[in-house]
Amino acid sequence: xxxxxxxVKKEFYHIFRDKRSMFILFGMPVIQIMLFGFAITNEINNVxxxxxxxxxxxxxxxxxxxxxxxxxxxxxxxxxSDTEIxxxxxxxxxxxxxxxxxxxxxxxxxxxxxEIQIISDATDPNVANTATNYANAIIQNYxxxxxxxxxxxxxxxxDSRFLYNPDMRSVYTFVxxxxxxxxxxxxxxxxxxxxxxxKEIGTMEVLLVSPLHPFQVILGKVFxxxxxxxxxxxxxxxxxxxxxxxxxxxxxxLLAAESILFIVTALSLGIxxxxxxxxxxxxxLISMMGLMLPVIILSGFIFPIASMPLPMQIMSNIIPAKWFxxxxxxxxxxxxxxxxxxxxxxILFGMTSFFILLSVKKYKIxxx
Amino acid sequence: MRLLLYxxxxxxxxxxxxxxxxxxxxxxxxxxxxxxxNAASFDIKxxxxxxxxxxxxxxxxxxxxxxSASPYFNVTSEMQTAKQADIAMQxxxxxxxxxxxxxxxxxxxxxxxxxxPVRINAIDGATAGVENVYITEVIRSFSxxxxxxxxxxxxxxxxxxxxxxxxSFWYNKTLNYKTYMVPGILVLLVTMLxxxxxxxxxxxxKEIGTLEQINVxxIKKYQFIIGKxxxxxxxxxxxxxxxxxxxxxxxxxxxxxxxxxxxxxxALYLFLVLGLGLFISNNAQTQQQAMFVAWFFMVIFILMSGxxxxxxxxxxxxxxxxxxxxxxxxxxxxxxxxxKGAGLKEIQLHLVVxxxxxxxxxxxxxxxxxxxx
Numbered sequence: 001x002x003x004x005x006x007x008v009k010k011e012f013y014h015i016f017r018d019k020r021s022m023f024i025l026f027g028m029p030v031i032q033i034m035l036f037g038f039a040i041t042n043e044i045n046n047v048x049x050x051x052x053x054x055x056x057x058x059x060x061x062x063x064x065x066x067x068x069x070x071x072x073x074x075x076x077x078x079x080x081s082d083t084e085i086x087x088x089x090x091x092x093x094x095x096x097x098x099x100x101x102x103x104x105x106x107x108x109x110x111x112x113x114x115e116i117q118i119i120s121d122a123t124d125p126n127v128a129n130t131a132t133n134y135a136n137a138i139i140q141n142y143x144x145x146x147x148x149x150x151x152x153x154x155x156x157x158x159d160s161r162f163l164y165n166p167d168m169r170s171v172y173t174f175v176x177x178x179x180x181x182x183x184x185x186x187x188x189x190x191x192x193x194x195x196x197x198x199k200e201i202g203t204m205e206v207l208l209v210s211p212l213h214p215f216q217v218i219l220g221k222v223f224x225x226x227x228x229x230x231x232x233x234x235x236x237x238x239x240x241x242x243x244x245x246x247x248x249x250x251x252x253x254l255l256a257a258e259s260i261l262f263i264v265t266a267l268s269l270g271i272x273x274x275x276x277x278x279x280x281x282x283x284x285l286i287s288m289m290g291l292m293l294p295v296i297i298l299s300g301f302i303f304p305i306a307s308m309p310l311p312m313q314i315m316s317n318i319i320p321a322k323w324f325x326x327x328x329x330x331x332x333x334x335x336x337x338x339x340x341x342x343x344x345x346x347i348l349f350g351m352t353s354f355f356i357l358l359s360v361k362k363y364k365i366x367x368x
Numbered sequence: 369m370r371l372l373l374y375x376x377x378x379x380x381x382x383x384x385x386x387x388x389x390x391x392x393x394x395x396x397x398x399x400x401x402x403x404x405x406n407a408a409s410f411d412i413k414x415x416x417x418x419x420x421x422x423x424x425x426x427x428x429x430x431x432x433x434x435x436s437a438s439p440y441f442n443v444t445s446e447m448q449t450a451k452q453a454d455i456a457m458q459x460x461x462x463x464x465x466x467x468x469x470x471x472x473x474x475x476x477x478x479x480x481x482x483x484x485p486v487r488i489n490a491i492d493g494a495t496a497g498v499e500n501v502y503i504t505e506v507i508r509s510f511s512x513x514x515x516x517x518x519x520x521x522x523x524x525x526x527x528x529x530x531x532x533x534x535x536s537f538w539y540n541k542t543l544n545y546k547t548y549m550v551p552g553i554l555v556l557l558v559t560m561l562x563x564x565x566x567x568x569x570x571x572x573x574k575e576i577g578t579l580e581q582i583n584v585x586x587i588k589k590y591q592f593i594i595g596k597x598x599x600x601x602x603x604x605x606x607x608x609x610x611x612x613x614x615x616x617x618x619x620x621x622x623x624x625x626x627x628x629x630x631x632x633x634x635a636l637y638l639f640l641v642l643g644l645g646l647f648i649s650n651n652a653q654t655q656q657q658a659m660f661v662a663w664f665f666m667v668i669f670i671l672m673s674g675x676x677x678x679x680x681x682x683x684x685x686x687x688x689x690x691x692x693x694x695x696x697x698x699x700x701x702x703x704x705x706x707x708k709g710a711g712l713k714e715i716q717l718h719l720v721v722x723x724x725x726x727x728x729x730x731x732x733x734x735x736x737x738x739x740x741x
Contacts, residue, residue: 021657028664035668039686042410042494042677089538090710092700095680113532122537123707125545126410127678132535133501143531156476156511160486160500163457168493181667189663193656201576278388280655281568285392288663289560292670293553297404302676304495306414306463312407326460333491340459 007212007220015224025190025228029182029236036178037244041170042302044130045071049096050088052079055104055114063142067098072134089121096120096131108146164333175240176328177301182236183259184266184295184321185288187229191270192287194221195363196277214363218275218356222267229263240332249335258331258345262324265348268355269320275362295321323347371587375595383599393565397557397607401614405553408676409545412498417464418444418453425473427514434510435466440502463489464499476514539624539707550619551702552675554611558634559641559695560666562604566645567662569596570737571652589737597642604638605631615706624709633701633719640694640726647733669695697722 016022049067053060068075076094079085088094099117101107107114118135120128165172198204207217237255240246248255270287277283297303298312299321305313316322323344330336338345383389417435421428436443444462447453456462465487469475476482486503490496540547573579582592612630615621645662652658671677672686673695679687690696701718704710712719 018654018657020653021660024657024660024664028660032664032667035686036671039682039689040671040677041681043681044678045681047678047680090704090708090714092704092708092710092714108531115532115534118533118535120535120537121708122540122543123703124548124678125537125540125543128537128540129543130498132537136533136535139531139533156507156514157481157483158486158500158504158507159483160488160503162488162490162493162496162500165490165493165496168490168496170493173492173494185663185667186660189659190656193659197656278386280659281565281572282386282388282392284568284655284659285396285564288564288659288666289392289396289557292560292663292666293400293404293556296670296676297408303408303410304412304492306416307409307412308407312403315403316407329491330460334458336458 003210003212004216004220007210007216008223011220012224012227015228025186026232026235029186029232030239032182033175033178033236033239034243037171037175037239040174040178042126042173043170044127044134046074047072047095047127047131047134048076048093049073049098049131049135050077050079050085050094051075052082052085052097052099054102055100055106057105059105059108059146060100063100063139064098066142067135067138070134070138072131072138085119092121094121095124095127096135098135108143171244172246172329172333175244175246176325176332177299179233179236179240180262180299180321180325180328181295181301183229183233183263184324185291186232187225187263187266188270188273188291189284189287190225190228191222191267192273192277192283193280194225195271195274196280196283200279215360218271218359218363221274222264222271225267226260226263229267230260233259233263246332248332250331250337254338255328255331258324258327258341258348261345261348261352262320262327265320265324265352265355268352268359272355272359272362275359275364294319298322300325320348320351372591372595375587375591376598379595379599383603393561393603394607394610397561398610398614401550401553401557401611402618405546405550405619408549408553410494411545412495412502413440415441415464415499415502416444416462417441417466417503418447418456418462420447420450420453420465420467422470423468423472427473427476428468431468431507431510434506438502438506441506457487457489460489464503466503480515546619547621547707548703550615550621551706552673552699554608554615555695555698555702556670556673556675557611558604558608558638559669559698561607562600562638562641563645563666564659564662565600565603566597566642567648567652567658568645568655569600570646570649571655571658575654589734593646593734593737597646600642600645601635601638604641605634608634621706623706625705625711627705629705629712629715630702633698633705633715633722636719636726637694637698637722640722640729643726643729643733644694647729647736650733650736669693672696673699675699694722694725 051064053064064075067073077088079088079097082099085097088097097119099119101115104114116139118132120132122128162168198207212220237259241248273283273286277286298316298319300316301321305316305322308316327341327344330341419432419435421432432443435441447456450465450467453462453465457465467485469482469484472482484507488496488499537543570579573582612627616623644665648658648661652661672690672693674690675695679690679696682690697718701715704714
């Protein structure tokens with residue numbers, strides 16, 4: 001035990017002596033979360049559009065000013081002919097072109113169903129689809145207002161209530177997601193090079209001849225990083241709460257416990273990578289190249305998992321970040337208790353044990 | 369010149385002698401492109417909806433079957449009480465709860481008006497908004513049919529002022545997400561690989577002590593740097609080539625424009641990325657530091673590139689910030705050329721930015737490399 005404590009102490013010194021790394025380690029997540037929390041949203045606002053008005057009458061002008069007034073659109077350009085559409089799309093700034101047909105107002109007055117072409121640059125299907133829907137809704141609203149007497153609701157009316165996030169703020173999706181991605185990657189990267197580093201700079205022999213059991217070496221390696229990551233987690237969660245107004249409806253203690261569990265999961269994954277990799281470079285390629293995109297894309301951070309093809313949904317189960325995102329949103333936004341998230345917790349716990357056991361097994365007590 | 373060739377040869381050997389390296393450099397990016405491109409989509413499907421039917425009338429069942437028939441919804445076997453549904457939503461097994469009130473059919477026939485409460489899990493605000501639109505659409509068409517038939521029975525004329533919007537989706541008629549995502553993800557993979565490799569490179573020699581050996585050789589600074597970076601430049605282009613082949617052959621992404629433009633751009637773009645990596649490497653003391661700094665910039669580059677979330681929706685200051693993001697230019701360029709068939713004229717601005725950017729970064733990194741420690 002005393003030997004083990006000595007080893008942990010040495011590891012602590014090793015890490016904290018490197019002031020520059022400490023600065024990077026704590027500074028980075030803060031900058032990232034501030035940046036992303038304010039900047040990133042998957043709402044579609046201020047789409048730059050162009051108008052081709054072949055009718056040029058009172059009705060089209062009214063409708064155009066309605067579109068301009070909405071927060072979804074920003075009329076960037078007026079076009080003169082159909083041939084211009086292609087070239088504005090190619091230049092890339094304009095995402096949608098509305099074409100009003102000739103005699104628009106006339107036809108509308110005669111109940112002739114005038115046409116509006118909604119042409120979108122569908123290279124981004126999400127923006128194209130959403131913007132088309134918004135444009136459509138504004139047009140239909142305008143028509144309804146024009147046809148007087150029809151404003152009374154009839155038929156089936158929906159009373160929609162949005163639970164857990166009534167204002168549908170995208171910050172509530174992105175802040176927990178960013179928190180998870182940062183914690184996961186920073187933690188995994190830190191430990192992934194810890195043993196690989198000893199191999200590379202040649203101090204591995206010293207470790208191997210020491211009387212410490214492989215299990216103790218690994219535990220001693222992980223321990224200081226748990227400490228570091230917990231501080232990181234506290235900073236990140238505080239920023240989420242105090243800067244971005246994330247609620248913590250559930251128990252703070254539960255949130256803390258789950259965060260520690262997740263940190264240990266990520267750290268032990270890093271250790272596993274470290275025991276496999278021969279050099280720091282390999283370790284980093286695995287932990288940065290190998291984890292970054294899968295964690296961002298498959299964790300449900302940006303893309304909804306339920307909408308993915310079935311094989312991808314199954315694959316998403318092996319991404320620890322997926323489970324933590326579910327847990328953290330449940331605690332912060334829904335006020336969930338342990339009874340609701342025990343399953344996800346158990347999965348993270350299982351993953352952690354698996355990573356640690358495998359690392360101990362893979363940890364070679366002889367140099368090659 | 370001969371000296372330069374020797375260094376390049378040495379660096380190549382060093383990379384490929386390491387058995388584990390090749391799969392990491394080629395296989396891992398390829399696998400990710402193949403797998404992740406399928407997952408990156410904002411299409412909302414399989415909305416898990418619970419219907420609590422208090423009415424049990426012919427009409428409520430009919431409306432329910434409309435939801436079952438829609439490809440967007442998975443109707444969970446009927447729930448008896450609202451409470452049951454609430455718990456299921458807390459647990460996350462249900463996204464939407466629809467409640468058909470008592471005397472739903474009766475009231476609808478009598479007053480032509482009935483309210484249906486809908487509760488939507490809005491933790492993901494954007495998804496909730498789309499779900500609401502889909503539900504509204506199903507309900508609207510159902511209720512319009514009923515209105516029409518009641519109008520018809522009463523003999524009234526049913527006319528409505530209306531406009532016919534004709535949507536058309538250019539460049540991607542079927543709104544196929546893969547067409548959009550595959551080139552973007554390829555850009556990320558090429559950038560990540562080359563940035564990480566170059567960022568860790570020189571600092572590695574520093575850390576294991578071999579930099580001093582090189583410093584005492586008659587080699588010139590620029591020869592050393594070119595020798596170090598050239599292999600990564602080649603690897604970047606190789607990964608791009610394999611990725612483009614996959615895009616075409618596996619995902620059937622159209623290549624409308626001139627592919628030579630993509631290569632020209634990438635060849636220049638890689639100078640920029642390698643220069644950034646070199647700059648990081650020169651200024652770091654350990655590989656760990658270099659790794660964290662490279663990662664820091666990479667995450668910012670990825671999330672602020674407009675690849676996953678639209679740049680137009682960002683606040684103005686953030687939009688300005690994306691002008692410093694190399695990935696933004698690459699993503700825009702590759703989509704413009706491949707999907708829209710843009711030519712040199714349309715992407716010339718992108719090229720000019722990348723070339724000047726590359727120039728500045730490389731000058732800075734060469735200046736920051738000290739032959740004497």
